[in-house]
Amino acid sequence: MLQYKPALLSLSLLGTLAACEMLGPPGELPTNAQLMVAPQQYRDWWEATEACSGREGDFDAIEWYVVPGVETFETEAGPKVGLWSHSSEGMRVVVADGYAENELVVRHEMLHALLDRGGHPEEFFATRCNLTWESWSSSE
Numbered sequence: 001m002l003q004y005k006p007a008l009l010s011l012s013l014l015g016t017l018a019a020c021e022m023l024g025p026p027g028e029l030p031t032n033a034q035l036m037v038a039p040q041q042y043r044d045w046w047e048a049t050e051a052c053s054g055r056e057g058d059f060d061a062i063e064w065y066v067v068p069g070v071e072t073f074e075t076e077a078g079p080k081v082g083l084w085s086h087s088s089e090g091m092r093v094v095v096a097d098g099y100a101e102n103e104l105v106v107r108h109e110m111l112h113a114l115l116d117r118g119g120h121p122e123e124f125f126a127t128r129c130n131l132t133w134e135s136w137s138s139s140e
């Protein structure tokens with residue numbers, strides 16, 4: 001998951017926000033979340049994320065949802081711009097409409113899917129892929 005933060009968010013703070021749904025029954029979808037067909041752009045981002053992480057995964061195994069007309073949506077862990085989960089019903093990524101075309105946000109959730117874990121191991125999220133707010137802005 002990626003926490004909404006307009007300015008800067010420290011890695012240590014991101015590290016504390018590691019609670020993703022893992023393998024239990026699926027949690028409730030955010031209010032108004034709509035199933036969507038992933039844009040073609042996402043496939044390119046998936047390939048780029050596979051490349052930086054050195055992991056491979058099945059893009060088509062992910063169900064994509066968008067929450068229309070919002071910048072953030074509410075979750076048990078506070079407002080989010082993106083949320084990955086792997087429940088007993090499979091992998092799901094929810095993105096806020098305002099960030100659905102944001103490469104960092106989408107690829108950050110993809111990296112959770114490729115690693116199949118919550119939390120943000122620095123090797124992958126920072127060093128290899130620059131998929132945190134902090135590492136992303138310093139890589140541009």
Ligand SMILES: [Zn+2]
Nearest residue numbers: 001002108112
């Ligand atoms: Zn995350």
